[in-house]
Structures are given as C-alpha cells and as structure tokens.
Amino acid sequence: MxxxxxxxxxxxxxxxxxxxxxxxxxxxxxxxxxLVGPNGSGKSSLVRALIGxxxxxxxxxxxxxxxxxxxxxxxxxxxxAMPLTVRRFLSLPEPRTDAEAEAALAAAGAEGLGPxxxxxxxxxxxxxxxxxxxxxxAPDLLILDEPTASLDQPGAAALYQTxxxxxxxxxxxxxxxxxxxxxxxxxxxxxxxxxxxxxxxGAPHVVADAPAxxxxxxxxxxxxxxxxxHDHDHSHDHDxxxxxxxxxxxxxxxxxxxxxxx
Amino acid sequence: xxxxxxxRAALAGLALxxxxxxxxxxxxxxxxxxxxxxxxxxxxxxxxxALALSIAPIWGALAVAAGMAVAVALLDARxxxxxxxxxLSHGALAAGLVALSLSGARVDPSAFLFGDVFGVARQDLAxxxxxxxxVAALLAWRWRRLLTSxxxxxxxxxxxxxxxxxxxxxxxxxxVAVAMAIEVVGALLTVAMLIIPATAAxxxxxxxxxxxxAAALIGAASVGLGLAASLAFDTxxxxxxxxxxxxxxxxxxxxxxx
Numbered sequence: 227m228x229x230x231x232x233x234x235x236x237x238x239x240x241x242x243x244x245x246x247x248x249x250x251x252x253x254x255x256x257x258x259x260x261l262v263g264p265n266g267s268g269k270s271s272l273v274r275a276l277i278g279x280x281x282x283x284x285x286x287x288x289x290x291x292x293x294x295x296x297x298x299x300x301x302x303x304x305x306x307a308m309p310l311t312v313r314r315f316l317s318l319p320e321p322r323t324d325a326e327a328e329a330a331l332a333a334a335g336a337e338g339l340g341p342x343x344x345x346x347x348x349x350x351x352x353x354x355x356x357x358x359x360x361x362x363x364a365p366d367l368l369i370l371d372e373p374t375a376s377l378d379q380p381g382a383a384a385l386y387q388t389x390x391x392x393x394x395x396x397x398x399x400x401x402x403x404x405x406x407x408x409x410x411x412x413x414x415x416x417x418x419x420x421x422x423x424x425x426x427x428g429a430p431h432v433v434a435d436a437p438a439x440x441x442x443x444x445x446x447x448x449x450x451x452x453x454x455x456h457d458h459d460h461s462h463d464h465d466x467x468x469x470x471x472x473x474x475x476x477x478x479x480x481x482x483x484x485x486x487x488x
Numbered sequence: 489x490x491x492x493x494x495x496r497a498a499l500a501g502l503a504l505x506x507x508x509x510x511x512x513x514x515x516x517x518x519x520x521x522x523x524x525x526x527x528x529x530x531x532x533x534x535x536x537x538a539l540a541l542s543i544a545p546i547w548g549a550l551a552v553a554a555g556m557a558v559a560v561a562l563l564d565a566r567x568x569x570x571x572x573x574x575x576l577s578h579g580a581l582a583a584g585l586v587a588l589s590l591s592g593a594r595v596d597p598s599a600f601l602f603g604d605v606f607g608v609a610r611q612d613l614a615x616x617x618x619x620x621x622x623v624a625a626l627l628a629w630r631w632r633r634l635l636t637s638x639x640x641x642x643x644x645x646x647x648x649x650x651x652x653x654x655x656x657x658x659x660x661x662x663x664v665a666v667a668m669a670i671e672v673v674g675a676l677l678t679v680a681m682l683i684i685p686a687t688a689a690x691x692x693x694x695x696x697x698x699x700x701x702a703a704a705l706i707g708a709a710s711v712g713l714g715l716a717a718s719l720a721f722d723t724x725x726x727x728x729x730x731x732x733x734x735x736x737x738x739x740x741x742x743x744x745x746x
Contacts, residue, residue: 274642274645277642277645277646278645278646279641279642279645279646295646295647296646297642297643297645297646297647299640299642299643302639302640302643307516307517307518307519307690308517308635308638308639308696308699309690309693309694309695309696309698309699310639310695310696311694311695314695314696315639318632318635318636318639319632319633319635319636319644319647319649320632320647343694363647369646
C-alpha cells in the first residue's frame with residue numbers, strides 16, 4: 227500500500243527535553259489511525275512533526291510527493307481578532323468556488339454557516355468549519371488533533387459521527403489524536419498508544435487488551451471499550467481484511483509492555 | 489504646490505497611513521503591539537548611528553529597526569513574554585537617547601521622538617511614498633499566506649506555508665513603516681499610527697481587506713484632522729495626528745458590529 231507519511235526512528239525535543247523517541251510510524255491511503263496517550267505523552271508533537279511544523283531532533287519524516295493534508299487543529303487563536311466570514315476562511319490559502327465551499331460545509335455538517343462570522347461561532351460550529359476547510363481541499367489525509375477537546379459529550383459524539391461519514395464518502399486516510407478512547411478506538415483500523423514512545427499499537431481490540439495500554443489508562447475504561455468494541459465488530463467487518471498482522475502487533479504490545487507495566 | 493509645507497506634511501502623513509493600515513491590522517490580529525513598540529523604539533538608536541556616520545537618519549532607523557524586527561521574529565515574537573519585549577523596547581529607547589547625546593550631533597531628540605511632519609522636505613516625500621508602495625506590494629504579494637499563518641501557524645504548515653518566513657516578511661515590512669514613521673509621528677507614537685486606525689476599523693469591517701481599507705481611511709482622516717488642529721491651535725503635528733486617530737476611534741465605538 228502507498229504510504230502517505232512515514233517516520234523512521236523519529237525523536238522530538240521540546241525546550242531541550244526529549245518528548246518522543248524511537249517513533250516508527252506510517253499511514254497508508256484510506257487507513258484510519260488513532261493516536262491515544264495521556265496528557266503530555268507527545269501526541270500533538272508527533273502530529274506537528276508529521277505536518278512539518280516541528281523539526282525532528284533525530285530520525286526522518288517523509289511525506290508522499292504532492293500529498294494533500296487536511297489539518298484540523300484543536301482550536302484557532304486568532305479567530306476573533308480578524309473579521310472573517312466562514313466562506314472566506316474556506317478560501318485560505320487556496321481559493322475555493324462557491325460550489326466547493328458549499329459541498330465542504332454540507333459534508334462537515336455546517337450547512338448555512340458560510341455567511342457567519344468566524345469569531346461568532348460556538349465551539350462545535352468552529353470544529354465543523356475547521357473540518358469543512360480541511361475537506362474543501364479534497365485531502366488524501368485528514369489529520370485531526372483532539373477535535374472534540376472543547377466539546378461536550380453529545381457534541382463530541384455528533385462530530386465523530388460526521389468524521390466517520392466524511393471518511394466513508396471521501397475515502398481519505400484519517401489520523402486522529404484523541405483522549406476519548408472509547409469512542410474513537412472502535413472506528414480505527416489501528417490504534418497507536420503513545421507515552422514518550424510507542425508503547426503499543428495494533429487493531430483496537432489488541433490495544434485495548436494490551437497490558438501497556440491498561441497500565442496507562444487503567445481498567446476504568448474497560449466497560450466502555452467493550453461496549454464500543456461491539457459496535458466495531460459489526461460496522462467495520464472489512465477491517466479484518468487489512469494486512470496488519472494482528473498477531474504480530476499483539477506481540478509487540480506484550481513485548482514493550484513488560485518494563486512499562488512494572 | 490509641493491513647496492507648500494502643509495501639502496508636503498499631508499502627503500507624508502498619507503504615505504504613512506497607506507503603509508500603516510495593513511501592517512496595523514496584522515499587529516492587531518497577531519497581538520504584536522509590544523513587538524511594534526520594540527521595533528519603533530530601536531529606530532532611535534539607528535538615528536543616532538546614522539548621525540554619527542553622517543548619513544540620512546532614515547537609513548539608520550531602517551537598518552536598526554530591521555535588525556530588531558528580524559531578531560525578535562526569530563526569537564518568536566508571539567511566544568516572547570510581554571516583560572521581555574518591554575525590556576527590549578525600553579532598553580533600545582534608552583540606548584538610542586544615550587547614543588544621540590554621545591554622537592555629538594546638535595539635534596533635538598524630540599524631532600525623532602515626536603516626528604517633524606512640517607519639516608518634511610520634497611526629496612523625503614519620494615522616499616516615503618516608495619516605502620508605502622514597497623510595504624503595500626510586499627503584503628499584497630504574500631496576502632493569503634500571511635492571513636493563513638496569522639490565523640494558525642500549524643494550519644498554514646499543513647498547507648505548505650512556512651509561517652516563520654511569512655513572519656519575517658511581515659517584520660521587514662514593519663521596519664520600513666517604522667523608518668517612515670520616524671519623520672511623521674516619531675518613534676514614540678509609531679505604534680499609535682499602527683494600532684489605533686486598525687482597532688477603529690475592526691469594529692466596522694466584515695473582511696480582512698475591508699479592515700485594511702477602513703484603517704487607511706481612518707488613518708488618512710487622522711492626518712487631515714491632526715494637521716488642521718496643529719495649525720489652528722499651534723500644537724505639535726505628530727501628537728495631534730495620533731490624538732485625532734484616538735478621537736476617531738472613540739467616534740466609531742457606537743458603530744461597532746461586535
């Protein structure tokens with residue numbers, strides 16, 4: 227499969243401190259990968275390195291030539307200082323036609339928000355508009371950095387449903403950072419659990435059962451995971467056709483888990 | 489007609505309004521007021537160096553302001569604490585005033601602190617309008633990239649824009665405007681000409697471009713009002729222009745949309 231982004235032996239430093247090391251990462255066309263991990267585990271740093279916003283302190287990041295990334299940030303600071311309509315925002319930096327803009331807003335569940343002022347949007351509306359802007363460029367890869375961080379639970383659930391629909395319709399790969407473990411894991415082809423390094427990765431059920439994962443997140447989420455695991459089993463049967471080698475990933479989780487779990 | 493000192497003053501003020509309008513908008517959007525102050529105060533040091541070297545003060549102001557702007561931009565202007573920027577800003581101002589007195593040049597510092605808009609010579613006007621054209625062209629060329637990286641640096645990165653490069657271009661344009669402003673309103677009131685028209689325009693505009701145009705019109709009106717007031721009440725030109733801008737800002741308050 228074509229790799230959209232690949233990282234090898236990646237190390238990232240922030241303020242003289244290593245926040246991530248030994249990262250081998252790749253995402254293929256059409257794949258859904260979720261990054262989970264506690265606060266400060268380096269999730270956002272990894273995403274920023276993948277889009278080129280953070281220089282690696284070691285290792286390499288390679289993006290496929292001409293890769294179109296649709297990036298949805300956690301929030302946007304300057305949103306209220308600049309007078310900007312949603313429609314105009316969609317045309318930054320690349321101009322979009324009215325038809326493209328309307329289609330993107332509709333796909334992101336933000337119909338009719340075009341004339342609204344960016345600064346007047348609610349948190350949920352802003353996330354949908356950010357998603358629409360990312361979609362308007364017909365991306366090969368959609369990257370979402372904790373898209374639900376500022377949303378309440380119903381808002382988060384609705385946004386995840388939209389993301390799932392978008393990815394079904396557009397067929398783009400999705401890389402999502404989240405701490406809403408129980409919701410996102412179900413829809414993922416692959417979950418990567420970060421805590422300064424990749425402490426385990428694999429299919430959602432493999433990660434959910436991995437001792438390293440349980441050591442990080444405890445058993446409190448076990449019930450919820452089981453609930454959504456059920457969802458996963460019937461709505462994403464095709465996942466089993468992917469050549470991830472679940473057994474191998476599972477082994478990796480166990481192998482790395484030993485020292486962490488102690 | 490260009491021999492008339494009032495017309496020269498008005499043309500100088502208009503050139504500054506044209507350059508300050510788009511830059512002032514970026515200063516407001518990016519919350520760079522302290523950064524602008526550090527750059528404009530450093531221009532006094534440049535003036536002192538230029539006088540010591542017997543070159544035109546505006547070139548010294550431009551060189552030192554550009555050096556300060558690029559240095560602070562590389563240190564990440566948006567990440568520096570206000571206290572650090574304030575230290576740089578006032579350190580540069582004090583160094584400039586000390587250097588002025590050491591340079592031995594027999595000049596009145598207030599000409600550079602508050603400008604000397606009625607003393608603008610005919611050949612200065614060409615330089616001022618070239619500066620305005622340069623700033624406008626630079627910002628128009630990078631416009632979409634500048635707007636995108638102003639909204640969110642990572643968002644810009646993901647679309648292949650280097651926000652640091654855009655920040656540097658903005659810093660250089662700011663240095664040009666600061667050097668222009670020395671003559672018109674002086675180093676102490678440069679930031680006023682950047683942020684007051686832009687802040688007044690913010691409440692009236694629906695688009696970034698609309699805000700720039702409104703800021704330019706408010707800046708131009710401030711120049712006209714300020715010069716008229718200066719003549720009528722025999723007050724200094726630069727401060728009268730800045731005060732007019734503040735008065736226009738107050739008048740726009742009831743018209744604000746949000």
